[in-house]
Amino acid sequence: MRLKTKHVIYCLFGFLTLLIYAFSERKTTPMPLVIPEGWPKPVYNFTKNPLTKEGFELGRQLFYDPILSRDSTISCASCHLQATAFTHVDHDLSHGIEGKVGTRNSMAIMNVAWSKNFMWDGGVNHLDMQPLAPLSSSVEMDEQLEQVIQKLSRAKKYKTLFFKAFNDSLATGQKMLLAFSQFTLHLNSYNSKYDKYIRNEAGGDFTEQEKNGLQLFRKHCASCHTEPLFTNQNFEKNGLPIDSTLNDLGRFTITRLPVDSFKFKVPTLRNIQFTFPYMHDGRFKKLREVLNHYTETNALKTQIVLSSNEKADIIAFLLTLTDNDFLFDKRFGFPRD
Amino acid sequence: MSVKSRILLFLLSFYAYPAIAQLSILPVFGDQPIAENTWYVSTQGDSIQFDNIRFYLSNIQFEMDDKTWIKDSVSAHLIDVFDPATLHIALKKIDLKRLKTIHFNLGIDSLTNVSGALGGDLDPQKGMYWAWQSGYINLKIEGRSPRCKTRKNIFQYHIGGYLQPFYSMRKVELSVKNAVAHRNQGAIPQGVILAVDFSLFFGNLSIATQNSIMMPGKAAMQLADYSTSMFSIHAPKN
Missing domain, CATH: 1.10.760.10 (Cytochrome c-like domain)
Incomplete structure (x- = not known):
């Protein structure tokens, strides 16, 4: 009889421990995403x-x-x-x-x-x-x-x-x-000089060259590299000749649709100053080479015509997309305990 | 028995709630059960041995004789032919006598395929997920046959793809009429036996030429079509 009582007590004790454990949920600290003003709604759920x-x-x-x-x-x-x-x-x-x-x-x-x-x-x-x-x-x-x-x-x-x-x-x-x-x-990344220029903040003063570069960019480049993300998220054929050592068919590999042959995702241009070399196969080391490619006759459906000075202006603008707050944010770096 | 293990047993009893009935999967090759290291001969005369057979049964629904539908509480079950624990699915609250038809999907639907990281049987760590082209593998059949002139005579079928026109999930609908095991066979709860006959899959296939299909496309679609014919409700002989 005494043994049975003991068992019941043990069982109750075990059950209680389990209950306490089940309800002792650790609290987590919310860290919501910062959505910059004027940006679209995030895709992520x-x-x-x-x-x-x-x-x-x-x-x-x-x-x-x-x-x-x-x-x-x-x-x-x-x-x-x-x-x-x-x-x-x-x-x-x-x-x-x-x-x-x-x-x-x-x-x-x-x-x-x-x-x-x-x-x-x-x-x-x-x-x-x-x-x-x-x-x-x-x-x-x-x-x-x-x-x-x-x-x-x-x-x-x-x-x-x-x-x-x-x-x-x-x-x-x-x-x-x-x-x-x-x-x-x-x-x-949303704190580049460009972002500050758009938001009319300190540190966002564009030079004449950068202003001109932005205008030229909006006219010639923004249909694919759409602000504020600097990508339209689509897959595009950008006229690069095929590298026969890779024979990369791009989007076609996934969809198997002939129309998707040699299409690649439009990358963002934010922090482009540091993301060289450029293109899906990294074939261009300098931004000037990229612009030279896009102004060639057969690169795009409608040829982009830019003078040498205009190219320099666009590059000056692209450099305003550098975001040092992002590149040096300690929260994102190697965790040193 | 120590006190500790008695407490453990007591707590465990809360989890071991007995299932009312179950859906049992019976993998066969013709009239033989599927086992490891066993040779089978297909209707095409090919000798075949299996190393790995796994597939998803998802969105299982039970149509009752009063036209009501009951949905399985688990969205997807990963069935591993060589892991007996996966061959029994508990059917709670199903009155087997009133069960008319079983509906399920072989594979994972397109919505689930684009829903990010999921858990349980849908956890990508189960090895039924493609990394380079996102998407679940609906059905994996791997083994060997001397007819395959491949390395170690291996054949590998990984059937998946959720984007049209190569959406490889298949709907299966089976009448359960007269096939329910009413008897309670010893400790095994009564239930429905779903037979999966892989000889029907290989009866369609030219294994010498089609032995490595591991991405979405036309070939996978054809194999997906073959795979639905494997399923039937097994009527036990009383």
Whole structure:
């Protein structure tokens, strides 16, 4: 009889502990996205992944951690450096694990909350799914998601970080991907000289040359590189001759529609000063080369005609898209504990 | 039994709520059950062995004889032919005697395909997700056949694609009339047996030439069409 009472007490005690545990939810700190005035509504659905400080911090740790690659040598930051607007500077084609070289120039990571799809060919349909591509690529990280989750589950540091972010220390693919989005969604550039000019703020005084450059830009370039994101998010054929060493068909690879052959995503021009080399295969080192290409006879349907001075003015304007607040924001840098 | 394990058992009993009935998946090749390291011969005379067969059953709905529909509480189930735990789906609140038709999708619908990071069986860590061209793999069949002149005689079918004109999810509708197992067979709850006969898939296929289909497109669409014929409601012999 005494034994039974004891059991009941034990059971009740166990049940109570469970109850307390179940309701002792850790509080997370909201960290909503800053949406600059006059910008369109973001594409990303935040109701499914509310941004928190803890989620951002987990995403940041993951972004800078080579644990994601097969041999722990490559992190996201290997090809996406903050100082160059999160792209791989000075490499026409980006390289990954064991020095293997890919087929395209890594894209800059900026203002991704407004992107409908990702990659030069738009093959990735949602920001959450983007990390899976470099992770599994045999020339980038060459790792499998299952393996990454196992590695993260073994690391004490990540148990704590997952618990803080999701109130559950168990690492899963879903949670890892959501945390990545939490970090990259905050990588937003909206404080360039151009932005200050538009907002009539201090530091936004344009020179005559920059003003003229903006006008020329709006006339000749803005149909694809539309303000304020400086991309229309579409895929366009920009008249580049085919590189026979790559034979990259671009958007066609995804849609299999002949009309999409040699179309590539229109990239943003923000921080373009530092994102060289340019184009999907990084074939141009200088902005002047890019403009020279677009003013050639057969590049675009309607030829752009620009004088040498006008090109200089456009370049002067493009340099106003540099955003040092973004490039040097400590929150986005390598996490030093 | 220690006190600790008694407490554990007690707490576990809350989770082990018995299912009223279940949908059991029975993978077969003709009249043989599918097993690892076993050779099967297709109607085309090809010898075949399986290493991996996995597929999604999603949006399962039960049409009752009074025209009401009951929806499965889980949106998608990943079935792994070689993992017995995945071969039974609990059907709560379904009166089997009134069950008329089972409806389900083989694969994942286009909306789910563009919904970002999902959990449970839809977690990309399950290995049923394409990285370079976003989208779920609806059906994976991997194995070997001497007829395949590939490395290690391997064949690989990864069928997926959610964008038109290569939307490879397929709707399946099966009448359950007269096929419900009314008997309670020992500890196994009574239920419906969904037979999946892979010989019907391979009966259509020229395995010598079609042995590696791993992206959305025409070929995947054709295989998706073949795959629906595999499903039937198994009528147990009383």
